[in-house]
Amino acid sequence: xxxxxxxxxxxxxxxxxxxxxxxxxxxxxxxxxxxxxxxxxxxxxxxxxxxxxxxxxxxxxxxxxxxxxxxxxxxxxxxxxxxxxxxxxxxxxxxxxxxxxxxxxxxxxxxxxxxxxxxxxxxxxxxxxxxxxxxxxxxxxxxxxxxxxxxxxxxxxxxxxxxxxxxxxxxxxxxxxxxxxxxxxx
Amino acid sequence: xxxxxxxxxxxxxxxxxxxxxxxxxxxxxxxxxxxxxxxxxxxxxxxxxxxxxxx
Numbered sequence: 656x657x658x659x660x661x662x663x664x665x666x667x668x669x670x671x672x673x674x675x676x677x678x679x680x681x682x683x684x685x686x687x688x689x690x691x692x693x694x695x696x697x698x699x700x701x702x703x704x705x706x707x708x709x710x711x712x713x714x715x716x717x718x719x720x721x722x723x724x725x726x727x728x729x730x731x732x733x734x735x736x737x738x739x740x741x742x743x744x745x746x747x748x749x750x751x752x753x754x755x756x757x758x759x760x761x762x763x764x765x766x767x768x769x770x771x772x773x774x775x776x777x778x779x780x781x782x783x784x785x786x787x788x789x790x791x792x793x794x795x796x797x798x799x800x801x802x803x804x805x806x807x808x809x810x811x812x813x814x815x816x817x818x819x820x821x822x823x824x825x826x827x828x829x830x831x832x833x834x835x836x837x838x839x840x841x
Numbered sequence: 842x843x844x845x846x847x848x849x850x851x852x853x854x855x856x857x858x859x860x861x862x863x864x865x866x867x868x869x870x871x872x873x874x875x876x877x878x879x880x881x882x883x884x885x886x887x888x889x890x891x892x893x894x895x896x
Contacts, residue, residue, distance in 0.1 A: 812868055
């Protein structure tokens with residue numbers, strides 16, 4: 656299922672764009688959550704939470720799914736595979752868990768944004784949820800930075816599945832080479 | 842994933858079956874750190890608590 660080089664580059668470009676875009680949007684989310692939690696001006700606080708809801712639904716959620724999908728295409732369409740290398744497995748886990756947690760997190764985002772839309776939020780209103788928004792966003796940012804780091808450094812390490820596959824393909828190549836040599840005239 | 846993996850990710854030890862060298866150290870460290878972070882986050886969310894997810 657290997658992609659040709661042009662298609663591989665296109666898929667890689669898409670994956671990088673969506674993944675780094677997701678990271679950038681989470682960074683914005685951290686800023687908005689900080690403003691919402693610590694802002695003095697009621698209008699600014701309200702705007703921050705309304706912007707968070709829009710950012711989450713229209714940027715974070717689509718980009719998280721796009722990153723996951725393009726990551727799967729990249730893994731399955733190249734020699735890297737999905738379960739052969741530990742760094743790929745970890746990136747997949749990070750992406751899936753982060754996407755699921757983001758969807759769960761949307762309830763809190765919606766609740767706080769809804770409250771902000773209905774009335775001015777006093778500094779003591781919904782403190783737990785507002786702190787959670789900031790903490791979750793900061794954790795997501797850290798986790799996505801780890802994912803980017805794994806992508807760049809690609810630390811070595813084959814899983815058992817990858818190790819088995821590699822040795823089987825070596826054995827096949829050795830056998831083919833032996834048979835080819837045996838067919839050569841003396 | 843700009844570069845393809847090298848043909849052999851581990852040292853070529855010659856013909857014949859070779860045992861899997863085991864999990865690399867960075868994977869173990871990463872797993873321990875990630876697991877600890879999740880545990881700490883879980884404990885924090887439940888002890889700090891009533892406020893988290895509540896009003």
